[in-house]
Amino acid sequence: MQKFLFELNRDEDFQSRYLADRRAALAGFDLSDEEQRALSEPDIGLLFHIGVNGQILMHFAAFHSIEWQDYLQLMRDGLDAHGPVREGVYAVTGYEGVESHSARLTQIGELEEGDI
Amino acid sequence: MSLVFAGVCSHAPGIVGRADQADPAAKDRLYDAFADMRNRLEASEPDALIVVAAEHFANFFMNNMPSFAMGMADYYEGPIENPDWLGIQKTRIPGDKSLSERLIRKVMERSDVSYAEEWKFDHGIMVPLHFLTPSYKLPIIPANINCQGPPLAPLNRAWAFGQALREAADSVPERIALIGTGGISHWPATPDSGKINEEWDRRFLDEWSRCDKDAMLSYDDTQSYIDAGQGAFEIRTFMTISAATEGIEGTVHFYEPIPIFAVGCTIATINL
Ligand SMILES: [Fe+2]
Numbered sequence: 242m243q244k245f246l247f248e249l250n251r252d253e254d255f256q257s258r259y260l261a262d263r264r265a266a267l268a269g270f271d272l273s274d275e276e277q278r279a280l281s282e283p284d285i286g287l288l289f290h291i292g293v294n295g296q297i298l299m300h301f302a303a304f305h306s307i308e309w310q311d312y313l314q315l316m317r318d319g320l321d322a323h324g325p326v327r328e329g330v331y332a333v334t335g336y337e338g339v340e341s342h343s344a345r346l347t348q349i350g351e352l353e354e355g356d357i
Numbered sequence: 358m359s360l361v362f363a364g365v366c367s368h369a370p371g372i373v374g375r376a377d378q379a380d381p382a383a384k385d386r387l388y389d390a391f392a393d394m395r396n397r398l399e400a401s402e403p404d405a406l407i408v409v410a411a412e413h414f415a416n417f418f419m420n421n422m423p424s425f426a427m428g429m430a431d432y433y434e435g436p437i438e439n440p441d442w443l444g445i446q447k448t449r450i451p452g453d454k455s456l457s458e459r460l461i462r463k464v465m466e467r468s469d470v471s472y473a474e475e476w477k478f479d480h481g482i483m484v485p486l487h488f489l490t491p492s493y494k495l496p497i498i499p500a501n502i503n504c505q506g507p508p509l510a511p512l513n514r515a516w517a518f519g520q521a522l523r524e525a526a527d528s529v530p531e532r533i534a535l536i537g538t539g540g541i542s543h544w545p546a547t548p549d550s551g552k553i554n555e556e557w558d559r560r561f562l563d564e565w566s567r568c569d570k571d572a573m574l575s576y577d578d579t580q581s582y583i584d585a586g587q588g589a590f591e592i593r594t595f596m597t598i599s600a601a602t603e604g605i606e607g608t609v610h611f612y613e614p615i616p617i618f619a620v621g622c623t624i625a626t627i628n629l
Binding site: 243244247250251294295296297298299300303304306309313316317320330331332333334335336338339342343346347 | 374378545
């Protein structure tokens with residue numbers, strides 16, 4: 242499954258064939274029904290849950306013009322629906338989120354400026 | 358000739374692709390630091406730039422994964438990513454096959470490096486070039502360390518690769534510039550994207566700037582993964598630059614966590 246995404250991510254001709262007929266582009270790859278469905282829809286959350294390397298998946302989501310926040314949310318939704326990442330190093334460890342993290346950093350910056 | 362420039366920088370795709378979503382002041386500080394790095398690079402009047410990157414499956418995959426690879430072509434292409442997403446248009450980047458071959462032959466004396474006559478750049482190289490060689494005139498020699506698909510080469514092998522690169526740079530008449538690109542702590546391309554362990558980053562950068570070889574070689578991937586995420590495997594690229602300039606201190610010109618860019622953004626150069 243990752244092999245398919247690797248080939249797709251780097252090959253513009255393959256991308257055109259995939260866009261023309263997603264199912265047909267999957268032919269020749271060793272894929273389960275679940276994997277075929279996840280790749281052709283595409284179901285970003287399911288792909289992340291199955292264990293697709295995050296970098297490969299990020300490029301695939303970008304290829305589909307999925308907005309950054311939506312892409313992050315699709316991964317979270319996938320984990321909610323299917324459970325934790327099955328394998329690989331791209332797992333989830335818990336994070337406050339970009340918005341509150343950024344707000345905290347801005348606050349620290351302002352406090353430091355105030356000290357001077 | 359020898360090495361005329363060495364440094365490290367971040368390469369996260371969001372730095373360009375999500376520039377409009379960042380705190381404008383933080384973004385400007387980073388962009389200014391990149392501009393300063395570009396000035397330093399240009400002032401060194403290099404004939405070619407070796408980029409030690411940690412690519413993300415643009416060329417190398419688990420069917421045939423080299424731990425270390427170098428490009429050997431007269432031109433390259435990139436980015437592989439959707440240009441609108443990355444904020445960088447597809448382009449052709451000059452290489453130098455003859456120089457590559459001479460460098461690779463020398464590197465091979467000390468390090469087992471693979472070579473590639475075809476190479477498509479991803480954000481790992483394109484983001485640095487976007488800032489450092491925006492006119493795409495300077496010939497690029499791409500090098501890659503597998504930091505994505507374990508098993509990964511141990512850190513001491515990355516060190517040896519850096520030493521080999523230095524010997525190779527010293528062996529050619531051209532003026533060689535060298536940069537390493539990667540993240541320090543980060544959890545990119547996961548729902549935790551934006552998480553940064555600033556304390557861990559600052560400690561590593563302190564060791565890096567003092568070229569503390571023992572400290573850098575004592576990192577362990579299992580522990581780094583827990584403390585600093587899978588993105589921290591990319592410290593290999595920073596350490597390669599240390600190895601190529603062993604004994605010389607570096608200066609961290611810029612470090613700042615910018616969560617929407619998913620990394621503690623870093624610009625640093627070796628005091629050659
Ligand atoms: Fe990276």
